[in-house]
Amino acid sequence: MSLRNPPRPAGDFSGTDETQLDEFGSPRRRNPLRWGRRSSRPPWLSIFIVLFVLILPALLADLITVHDPLRGVLGDRLAPPMWMDGGTSTYPLGTDKQGRDILTRLIYGARISLTVSSLTIIIGAVIGSSLGLLAGYFGGWIDRFVSWLIDTFLSLPHVLLALVIVAAIGPSFVTIVAIIAVTIWASFARQVRGETLSVRETEYVARARVAGAQPWRILLRHVLPNVANTLIVLATLQVGVVILEESSLSFIGAGIPRPNPSWGVMVADGRDQILTAWWVSFFPGLAILLVVLSLNLMGDWLRDFLDPKMRQRR
Amino acid sequence: MARYIAISVVRGLLTLLAVSVLVFFLARLTGDPLDVLAPVDISREDEEALRAKWGLDKSLPAQYFAFLGNAVQGEFGPSFKYPTETAGSVILDRLPNSIKLGLVSTILTLVIGVPLGILSAVKRGSLLDRVAKGFALFGQSVPEFWLAIVLIWFVAVRWNVVPTSGITGWKSYVLPSIVISIFGIAALLRLFRSAMLETMGTEYVKLARLKGVAEQKVIWKHALKPASIAPLTFFGGIVVRMLTGATVVEIVFSWPGAGLLAYEAANARDFSVVQALALFTAAAIVIMNLAIDITYAYIDPRVRLGQKAVA
Numbered sequence: 001m002s003l004r005n006p007p008r009p010a011g012d013f014s015g016t017d018e019t020q021l022d023e024f025g026s027p028r029r030r031n032p033l034r035w036g037r038r039s040s041r042p043p044w045l046s047i048f049i050v051l052f053v054l055i056l057p058a059l060l061a062d063l064i065t066v067h068d069p070l071r072g073v074l075g076d077r078l079a080p081p082m083w084m085d086g087g088t089s090t091y092p093l094g095t096d097k098q099g100r101d102i103l104t105r106l107i108y109g110a111r112i113s114l115t116v117s118s119l120t121i122i123i124g125a126v127i128g129s130s131l132g133l134l135a136g137y138f139g140g141w142i143d144r145f146v147s148w149l150i151d152t153f154l155s156l157p158h159v160l161l162a163l164v165i166v167a168a169i170g171p172s173f174v175t176i177v178a179i180i181a182v183t184i185w186a187s188f189a190r191q192v193r194g195e196t197l198s199v200r201e202t203e204y205v206a207r208a209r210v211a212g213a214q215p216w217r218i219l220l221r222h223v224l225p226n227v228a229n230t231l232i233v234l235a236t237l238q239v240g241v242v243i244l245e246e247s248s249l250s251f252i253g254a255g256i257p258r259p260n261p262s263w264g265v266m267v268a269d270g271r272d273q274i275l276t277a278w279w280v281s282f283f284p285g286l287a288i289l290l291v292v293l294s295l296n297l298m299g300d301w302l303r304d305f306l307d308p309k310m311r312q313r314r
Numbered sequence: 315m316a317r318y319i320a321i322s323v324v325r326g327l328l329t330l331l332a333v334s335v336l337v338f339f340l341a342r343l344t345g346d347p348l349d350v351l352a353p354v355d356i357s358r359e360d361e362e363a364l365r366a367k368w369g370l371d372k373s374l375p376a377q378y379f380a381f382l383g384n385a386v387q388g389e390f391g392p393s394f395k396y397p398t399e400t401a402g403s404v405i406l407d408r409l410p411n412s413i414k415l416g417l418v419s420t421i422l423t424l425v426i427g428v429p430l431g432i433l434s435a436v437k438r439g440s441l442l443d444r445v446a447k448g449f450a451l452f453g454q455s456v457p458e459f460w461l462a463i464v465l466i467w468f469v470a471v472r473w474n475v476v477p478t479s480g481i482t483g484w485k486s487y488v489l490p491s492i493v494i495s496i497f498g499i500a501a502l503l504r505l506f507r508s509a510m511l512e513t514m515g516t517e518y519v520k521l522a523r524l525k526g527v528a529e530q531k532v533i534w535k536h537a538l539k540p541a542s543i544a545p546l547t548f549f550g551g552i553v554v555r556m557l558t559g560a561t562v563v564e565i566v567f568s569w570p571g572a573g574l575l576a577y578e579a580a581n582a583r584d585f586s587v588v589q590a591l592a593l594f595t596a597a598a599i600v601i602m603n604l605a606i607d608i609t610y611a612y613i614d615p616r617v618r619l620g621q622k623a624v625a
Binding site: 148151152154155156157158159160161163164165166167168240244247248251252253254264267268271274275278281282284285286288289292293296297 | 325328329333336452455456457460463464467550551554558561562565566576580581584585588592595596599600
């Protein structure tokens with residue numbers, strides 16, 4: 001490892017300007033997460049968890065639940081999970097202090113997590129990759145300005161920014177989506193800019209230019225398809241990042257407002273009763289941990305899978 | 315070198331300026347502070363007096379420049395919540411507690427993360443390596459606020475080994491610093507492991523082995539030195555992420571630091587304090603990035619001579 005990496009701004013875990021480096025600065029062919037023998041087997045358990053803890057509950061929440069996620073039965077306050085003494089199968093994972101079913105709220109919470117992460121990643125990826133393409137392809141002052149913007153946004157203390165907004169107008173769905181989109185577009189921009197820099201120098205782009213293709217055509221037809229794989233990997237990894245960020249902000253009251261069942265809000269709700277009713281806080285946190293962990297494993301696998309060099313070796 | 319540093323400083327200042335604009339207008343454009351701060355039945359005269367006192371009667375740009383001028387002097391205006399104190403003094407009261415916790419967490423991160431990363435690269439595929447892999451995955455995926463609560467539940471209450479909240483001696487540092495450093499440990503572990511694997515495969519390390527240099531010396535000198543450079547580029551990112559974690563952790567452990575203050579101030583809608591904290595943190599991050607830039611230029615001549623760092 002020589003002195004190849006340029007200094008990087010804070011908050012950035014995406015790839016460097018060199019496309020063959022992964023998010024932690026090691027070359028792709030040596031993916032640090034795949035520590036043992038490299039296998040091309042998809043991470044089935046992770047896919048299963050993401051599907052059954054995040055995606056399906058989010059899509060089918062209304063069909064698969066019988067309780068109201070917002071209004072509880074006060075008589076059934078703090079019922080323990082069904083396998084404990086006093087638990088019933090009516091509330092498989094117990095209830096909170098307002099008598100709301102934990103499982104139902106978890107399922108609706110998945111919907112919030114998925115909505116927030118899809119929205120922020122779509123916004124972040126569109127803004128980020130447009131700016132990254134422009135900066136990487138045209139260079140010059142555009143590149144300098146976009147690079148400065150990226151550095152600036154990556155060094156924003158976004159928890160504090162979220163608190164500033166909350167102090168001003170209170171928490172809301174729109175503000176949390178805006179805050180997170182503002183913090184993640186820069187990762188996309190940095191990655192796409194770096195890839196564009198190297199794709200720009202390829203033969204086929206040079207030939208397209210000689211053939212008289214317009215810049216926008218080169219960008220959309222020749223550059224974008226070549227950075228698409230990176231975008232898919234980054235988006236997968238960012239879902240986990242966004243879920244963690246959304247739940248942290250919601251936990252401190254700067255995210256999804258109560259009584260909506262964001263997983264972060266649910267952990268906060270049970271915080272004071274962790275000794276008497278541990279299940280209120282424990283399960284939502286476990287859901288976050290499992291989903292984020294699985295998404296990280298999936299992203300790492302996808303990176304290997306979509307890398308043409310790796311595919312040939314298989 | 316001087317030119318390079320000058321450019322970095324100017325970029326940093328521009329970044330701070332941008333953050334100040336963002337922080338100021340985010341707060342002011344989204345609502346009138348008096349709606350929340352003043353009593354509902356306030357008389358017109360009193361309201362005007364309050365407005366004048368807090369400078370809210372001037373135009374927005376005028377308010378911004380007043381805010382900026384004060385901020386440059388380290389003065390952030392009166393705290394809306396504690397009218398007798400300024401935002402700056404409220405923050406200075408709390409800051410030492412955050413810095414102490416931050417130092418302990420940073421030391422913990424370096425002392426555990428770096429050696430573990432090196433060891434798992436040296437003993438690649440061993441049990442230690444596999445445990446380290448699991449730990450790195452966990453550390454990067456676990457929500458800090460939840461880990462903090464679970465640790466309070468078990469370590470502080472069930473086993474009653476350390477206090478649950480506040481500062482009452484060195485034992486109070488144990489749980490918060492563990493939770494704050496867990497992400498940094500995981501990240502450094504990964505970084506150092508992959509950097510070490512990279513350098514251990516290079517020609518000069520092979521040559522050192524061929525020459526008969528002791529294995530210990532090969533690892534700790536020939537391989538580790540160049541391997542320490544790559545992780546440096548990520549250090550800024552790790553610190554920012556740990557700052558986020560620290561804010562949440564301070565809230566869970568009722569740690570009387572700047573993070574808890576930000577939370578309290580936001581809930582009390584104490585603008586000047588939240589704004590000052592946001593600017594303060596941004597300044598700290600900018601200075602840290604500057605330090606990283608300069609260290610890098612010091613190490614890598616290509617950077618300081620203004621050439622493209624990446625060939």
